[in-house]
Amino acid sequence: MVDFRFPSRFAGALVVFATTGLLVGCGPDAVSGPPPLAESAPKVINGYADVVFATYTDALEGANAIDTTLGALVTNPSDTTLGAARTTWLEARNAYGQSEAFRFYGGPIDDDDGPEGRINAWPMDESYVDYVDADPAAGIINDSMTYPTIDGPLLTSLNEKDGEKNISTGYHAIEFLLWGQDKNASGPGARPFTDYVVGAGGTASNQQRRGDYLLATGKLLIADLKPVADEWADGGAYRASFVQLAPEEALRRILLGIGSLSGAELAGERMQVAYDTKEQEDEHSCFSDNTIADILNNARGIQNVYLGKYKDLDVPGLDELVRERDAALDKRMQEELSASIAAIEAIPAPFDQAILGDDSSEGRMRVDAAIKALRKQTTTIVEIATLLGISLNIEE
DSSP states (O other), X not given: OOOOOOOOSOTTOOEEEEOOOOOOOOSTTOOOOSOOHHHHHHHHHHHHHHHHHHHHHHHHHHXXXXXXXXXXXXXSOSHHHHHHHHHHHHHHHHHHHHHGGGOSSSOTTTSTTOSHHHHSOOSOOGGGXXXXXXXXXXXXXXXXXXXXXXXXXXXXXXXXXXXXTOOOSSHHHHHHHHHOOOOOSSSOOOOOGGGGOOSTTOOSSOHHHHHHHHHHHHHHHHXXXXXXXXXXXXXXHHHHHHTTSOHHHHHHHHHHHHHHIIIIIIIIIIIIHHHHHOOGGGSTXXXXXXXXXXXXXXXXXXXXXXXXXXXXXXXXXXXXXXXXXXXXXXXXXXXXXXXXHHHHHTSOSOHHHHTOSOTTSHHHHHHHHHXXXXXXXXXXXHHHHHHTTOOEEEEO
């Protein structure tokens, strides 16, 4: 058994093991069971690859849309162009959030050379990039002596340099440059468009460099997402090898991806930590207040994989394999996936206010209920691995 482990700040994570073999009937009185995985799994594995490619294609289209609106903002700063860039960023997060169900098994997104850390790393020390209330001269943007030219190669080299919170690229760097610090109890950050106005009427310092930085991050996001989408396209190298894996190994990777996201990452890292600390800095999209949507799209990504669905795409999913072997377990899994989504949707926005107060407050009760629902479905994912005769080791 290969043991994949992923770091989490969630203390006390429970490690869940599932090891089993399939029971096989023999002799003249044996009752015929479901078809062996060698026969029934390939259509599910190929369907999964279709879902992955469709999702990453949308994520890439979203990145291109972000890049276009960033260009318009820098060229003609106004409330209108800033608002359009923010809206495009929020919309683009939907597909990428759902794509996170394809992580955690060393695929193109997060193998040793994968771009995940440049795309979606968080939490972010915003003072690493630009000014903050406590230091108007903070960040790469305001340090022209050390960094006379701002471009893609520079920002890539600085990402997570000397600290995991030193985030210089990706969605959250763009988010901060669009919204600024979130100092509002009931809403997101409110960076003015004049931070990008060069000359008369401009606010803050180094508006030209700030625009250069924003444009560079948009281009980098495209450059990092495109190779991942290409790997999953028909004829892509990773897809070709993935669909040729032994069915048990391909299914193990699929289940490891959704189980790891459901448990240690989503319930733990992205929700339990913020619930415990009550700190805004521990929420996923703290500048834009998009955290609940981020969490919801992660949960939908897990459901997409299980059902073999994404938008209009409907392919054989894991549910077919499970239903052939244990219809009751399939029904329970589907109910739990829906329950988790409903629990997340019930969290009052914004997330950074929902985690405050005492444990009997409505917001904290709703967050806690969603965490528990996600942990429950994680346990069921492990049961499904057991049913399929697959050894799975994940943090719950």
